[in-house]
Amino acid sequence: MTTTAQSTRQSSRADDAVTRILARHGGAASGASTPGAAVDDEPGYDGDQLDLAERNALRRVGGLASELSTELTDVTEVEYRQLRLERVVLAGVWSSANASADDAENSLRELAALAETAGSTVLDGVLQRRDTPDPGTWLGSGKAAELKDVVAAAGADTVIADGELSPSQRRALEDIVKVKVIDRTALILDIFAQHAKSKEGKAQVELAQLEYLLPRLRGWGESMSRQAGGRVAGGEGIGSRGPGETKIELDRRRIRTRMAKLRREIKEMRPARETRRQSRRRGAVPSVVIAGYTNAGKSSLLNRLTGAGVLVEDALFATLDPTVRRSQTPDGRTMTLSDTVGFVRSLPTQLVEAFRSTLEEVGEADVLLHVVDASHPDPEGQISAVRDVLAEVGTHGGDGPVEVVVLNKCDQADPEVVSRLLRRERGSVVVSARTGEGLDALRDRIAEVLPHPEVLVDVVVPYSRGDLVSRVHSTGEVLSTEHTEAGTRVVARVAPDLAAELTA
Template sequence: MTARDILTGRAAALASTGSERADDAAVVLDDQWAGHDGDQYDREERAALRRVSGLSTELEDVTEVEYRRLRLERVVLAAVWSHGTLTDAENSLRELAALAETAGSQVLAGVVQRRPHPDPSTYLGKGKAAELRDLVIAEGADTVVADTELAPSQRRALEDVVKVKVIDRTALILDIFAQHAKSREGKAQVELAQLQYLLPRLRGWGESMSRQAGGQAAGGQGMGSRGPGETKIELDRRRINSRIARLRREIAAMKTVRETKRGGRRAHRVPSVAIAGYTNAGKSSLLNRLTGAGVLVEDQLFATLDPTVRRAETPDGRLYTLSDTVGFVRQLPHELVEAFRSTLEEVADADLLLHVVDGSHPDPEGQISAVRSVLAEVGADDVKEVVVVNKVDLADPEVLDRLRRHETHSIAVSARTGAGVDALRALVAQELPQPDVDVEVLVPYDRGDLVSRVHETGEVLASEHLAEGTRLSARVDAELAHDLAAYAR
């Protein structure tokens, strides 16, 4: 059953129930189909457990009975503004709010403190940390999220002041990645990043869990000082290090499989195009629009973690691969860059990079800068790049003009409406490696593989089937021209 059949069935069900929405059934169907973006079964799985409002039986007066209920975490955001403009600081805090909501929490308030640099003890400074505690109490929050990566001592000291859980931006992003990872490789990469983040932040009971001294050479501590020789926290560190080593071996083995597939595509001279960009810029929507891939599209950060590779064709019939990659974000945790390095190498090996930018974002230039810094880390900064300004249907025309002036090699599209997509296809065909050797050959019928390669990777100018074989006039690359040289006419 196709997605349209499902939608049609829903519309029919509305009509058969005689509900007041029955007259709008066809409109509902048309609206849903107009925004259809492939058979996204991942969306159904991710939304399989949703809370239903209006079912709560909690008492209005809870003075007699104390309740514990399942609910979203209620968070307050905190940031230090030490450089840039206030607009930059507010945009960063808004992005943190979007991250917190994606992770499954309710944002109640956000505070920004102007300081030359964060306080080395409590991040915000003791006085502002006390004000933050009062805000947490007033809002009824149970978590504080800091808009940076906190040192372990900063997090503990801030927790001691505000009296609720404190997490930082890195932990929040790691939590989102853990929720969205689906493939075996994606889960292994996220676990590796989490363990690398956790290792320096372990807290234990210290020496009370075990005794360090062993034997008579125990520093003269005497009787009662002998013990197994490792504290509980050291055992945890050793286990984590062992797990990290194992995960790295597993990811390396998975990398070999992906490199084998890439090698096969290179052997057949199939060009590759990688889609990269800021998270929620519309990369998956663009992939669906170009190839009909049907991958998950959702208006939230880091909806896509597992890379998707799809086959596509240029308007003149040449094959190429189009790969969707994980999105980037400001201050992307270094642990994640390292863990996902093998996946991001898909971008470094591409013939062309489509750098997707959200044209409706308040700071698209900041997005471009953040993405390019990550690409430089993985060695993909020298790949031929086309900046694709997406969401032009929502963008400010002045912003679009500014982006076109700054990014000369750019194109504006809307993956949702399809505007500019045909021009993008033509631009991709123009930027991909072009066959440049003219050949006139008569290929025997038992070498159909060569004819197939000419059609897939070259440009066929004329074709004729004769008794001796297939006569071709074509433009191919140098390697294929060498293989066809024996059949030249």
């Protein structure tokens, strides 16, 4: 096969991939889709979903200038474009040395889902195959010129690059396509800014935004000129002139000051969360954390297991603020179940660092339920991405929690894919949070791997100390009970501190 024929075939394959992505995500050919639809049309186990109604009421509406604002409002002297994502064109680079064509297509499909979650309409896309991204324009001059024509034909106002652009690459690409260009990292940060609700979540997201923005500050016009120092700025005093501080330097200093303040605030919030963990540990309440790829069905699973009623949405990063609920194992032991933020391929480093304190919840758990979307085109890739992030924050492997892989959405998955994953991930459980299939098996698996109380006691507890009997039932493993004249005889396995109280 000649080089020209091979190049034509690869270009055709990339175009086919873009066509499939647009067909699924409501591109120009198929009409725009409505992001944020609920996961399930049987909302009983998900509760009233009032948070979802509130979020939909605040969702960005294309064409409106007064959208839900998520940009940093205190940076006024630099060129910081607002992320008003309305009509977008996607751009991806596929390197055959690092990924297959399917990987490139899955990544671009995920970018389309991210764009829709942010409130935009995906109109078109381009996928470029090259060994390495072009250092100047990321796509290469020829593909960038083609992208310009696509943007003009579609009437788009934004280009989203499926990767992280350097400041010079973004500027060069904008000069060619003549519309705003953002990268995958900026898009994810924008989604996080929309969805964060708690004080800690908002602080973590703002810190990540500032860390991303700092090296990308760019001044224009008089922003690059020197200001007069001293009193001469007010027209006072000969000889008091100095080079002073440029506006862009002033903004950098303001951002660094704000980042330092946010880090202090996040650090000050940590003791309260640690106190809650210690309280659960003192009560010998085992903890289970639900983690996994974004939109894998973690919140739906939590609702099924506990009736928590937390927000469920068919969108990426619907959950940012952790939710903790109590539940019971089939053998009657009390446990806590925690929902965590979802992960994604190439999760921005700034977000990993900002959410490190929240992700510590995973490391403190006894069991990790790793939820996987078995209906996804590349579930193995999702599993690897989640484990990479957990390893980065030091909560996977070694002395970490016991991992149970939960293959969710089995009602939509290909049975052959489920069988392949079962062979790959030993001890995994197949469930459907939507239909309830497999949940009993999952509860039994959780009870099996949760740590069992260590101390065997055979004591008679006076009837006046019914609180001790209640604690034995809630935190221990009761083998038998008998009511006698002196009190309640309990044979059970309990934690050492409770055993000391019972035998005192």
